[in-house]
Amino acid sequence: MPDILIKNTRIYYNNSLQSAEIIIEDGKVTKIGKDLRVSSSDMIIDAGGALTLPAGIDVHVHFREPGMTSKENWYTGSCAAAAGGVTTVIDQPNTVPPTTNRLAFEQKLRLARGKSIVDFGINGGVTGNIEKLEELWKLGVTAFGEIFMAESTGGLNINEETFEEALAEIKRLDALATIHAEDEKMRLEFEKLLKGDTSYEYHSRVRPNACEAAAVQKALELVSKLQVRAHLCHISTLEATGIIRKKKYLARRENKEPLFTCEVTPHHLFLSTRDWERLRSFGKMNPPLRGGNSIKALVNGINDGTIDMVASDHAPHLESEKDVDIRAAPSGVPGVETLMPLMLAAVRKNILPLSRMIMLTSWNPAKAFGLDRKSKGRLEVGFDADLIIVNPRELRPIKAEFLHSKAGWTPFEGMEGVFPEYTLSRGEVIWIEESINAKPGRGNFLEGRGERSEEDEEDLEEIGETQD
Ligand SMILES: NC(=O)N[C@@H](CC(=O)O)C(=O)O
Numbered sequence: 001m002p003d004i005l006i007k008n009t010r011i012y013y014n015n016s017l018q019s020a021e022i023i024i025e026d027g028k029v030t031k032i033g034k035d036l037r038v039s040s041s042d043m044i045i046d047a048g049g050a051l052t053l054p055a056g057i058d059v060h061v062h063f064r065e066p067g068m069t070s071k072e073n074w075y076t077g078s079c080a081a082a083a084g085g086v087t088t089v090i091d092q093p094n095t096v097p098p099t100t101n102r103l104a105f106e107q108k109l110r111l112a113r114g115k116s117i118v119d120f121g122i123n124g125g126v127t128g129n130i131e132k133l134e135e136l137w138k139l140g141v142t143a144f145g146e147i148f149m150a151e152s153t154g155g156l157n158i159n160e161e162t163f164e165e166a167l168a169e170i171k172r173l174d175a176l177a178t179i180h181a182e183d184e185k186m187r188l189e190f191e192k193l194l195k196g197d198t199s200y201e202y203h204s205r206v207r208p209n210a211c212e213a214a215a216v217q218k219a220l221e222l223v224s225k226l227q228v229r230a231h232l233c234h235i236s237t238l239e240a241t242g243i244i245r246k247k248k249y250l251a252r253r254e255n256k257e258p259l260f261t262c263e264v265t266p267h268h269l270f271l272s273t274r275d276w277e278r279l280r281s282f283g284k285m286n287p288p289l290r291g292g293n294s295i296k297a298l299v300n301g302i303n304d305g306t307i308d309m310v311a312s313d314h315a316p317h318l319e320s321e322k323d324v325d326i327r328a329a330p331s332g333v334p335g336v337e338t339l340m341p342l343m344l345a346a347v348r349k350n351i352l353p354l355s356r357m358i359m360l361t362s363w364n365p366a367k368a369f370g371l372d373r374k375s376k377g378r379l380e381v382g383f384d385a386d387l388i389i390v391n392p393r394e395l396r397p398i399k400a401e402f403l404h405s406k407a408g409w410t411p412f413e414g415m416e417g418v419f420p421e422y423t424l425s426r427g428e429v430i431w432i433e434e435s436i437n438a439k440p441g442r443g444n445f446l447e448g449r450g451e452r453s454e455e456d457e458e459d460l461e462e463i464g465e466t467q468d
Pocket residue numbers: 062094146152153154180284285286287313315316331332333
């Protein structure tokens with residue numbers, strides 16, 4: 001691999017934007033400075049004054065393989081990531097089969113190792129499989145979940161009793177529980193009450209703000225009781241943001257780091273119930289589209305530190321599956337490729353500062369999911385050269401025809417984004433001049449913190465090695 005010099009660029013470093021040069025050797029950033037020297041055989045990237053930033057870490061994607069490859073697979077999903085400036089993803093367990101035991105985990109690992117062009121973690125699924133969690137943890141899952149407290153795609157939701165048992169086991173393993181927090185009983189109640197409602201907006205009403213708030217409250221009470229580390233997925237409401245802000249404040253007042261983190265998605269930040277008319281069933285996702293007050297609260301939350309990170313909840317479904325009435329349509333929207341472009345556009349529009357955007361998309365997810373110990377998440381000497389080069393002034397309309405997901409559509413059609421000119425993963429340029437420049441299978445598995453036996457270690461190293 002040639003060494004790389006990125007010159008004529010600006011970086012956010014030591015709390016300010018400054019011009020710099022970056023040297024990359026063996027996939028790592030080895031020097032940051034000015035007038036750096038390289039040998040003639042090295043590759044030079046002239047950024048033309050554009051920004052070099054840490055690439056995105058998306059801790060919440062559904063790449064659908066195995067089992068639902070008409071919607072997405074590890075190659076198409078990871079190409080979408082690379083083109084959107086994301087070089088690390090964590091895949092969710094609601095595939096077919098679900099990632100709830102050794103066999104299913106090894107099958108997914110083999111497929112991902114054969115096809116992914118970006119680095120990846122794999123989460124372990126939580127159903128009635130409490131006795132399998134230890135094995136999954138030792139095999140290297142990044143975290144557990146998303147644990148479904150309510151029904152969503154894949155039907156992996158569990159009842160309150162199993163939920164508590166699972167959290168207790170995850171605590172015992174000193175692992176991380178990631179939680180889809182919606183209250184199933186309340187959802188069922190509203191389903192009965194709204195029987196005659198055939199509007200698209202029905203979906204926002206059947207999972208009202210209170211449905212998320214109740215589940216977040218419940219989940220955080222258990223987190224405190226069991227002292228388990230947790231992460232709340234796709235927080236979407238004013239109410240939940242308020243609960244989280246208060247819990248974090250109370251923890252900090254006692255000089256404790258909060259035991260939990262949370263994420264928000266671009267679709268909850270940049271779309272609202274006003275989009276139902278335009279999006280029809282394409283706007284159906286869990287948790288659902290919310291009103292303006294929630295959006296304001298989420299924006300405040302990403303700025304004041306209540307919300308730790310953004311993640312896409314990339315949940316591709318085909319147009320043919322979505323273009324049906326609101327009850328029949330599957331929930332979920334694609335988003336891994338538009339995550340960074342939308343966040344960069346939001347910086348451009350002064351919705352949040354660049355410094356905060358960098359924290360939300362790289363360092364905070366790295367820390368929360370233990371990827372900092374894999375040298376991920378910062379533009380810094382010694383860290384992986386997972387970088388994007390972007391011109392922040394270049395706002396472009398988002399168009400599905402240029403995106404890489406198999407979904408073939410985007411809920412953000414026509415909205416503005418700032419797309420990367422280059423994406424580098426461990427010092428390899430994998431996206432340049434609007435093209436993918438990477439072999440399937442170059443992505444590395446980032447195993448979790450679970451201790452493996454030597455035997456497992458050897459087995460796992462073999463998985464995927466024969467494929468290229
Ligand atoms: N967000 C969704 O509406 N759907 C996700 C599952 C999930 O994250 O709940 C999916 O896998 O389709």
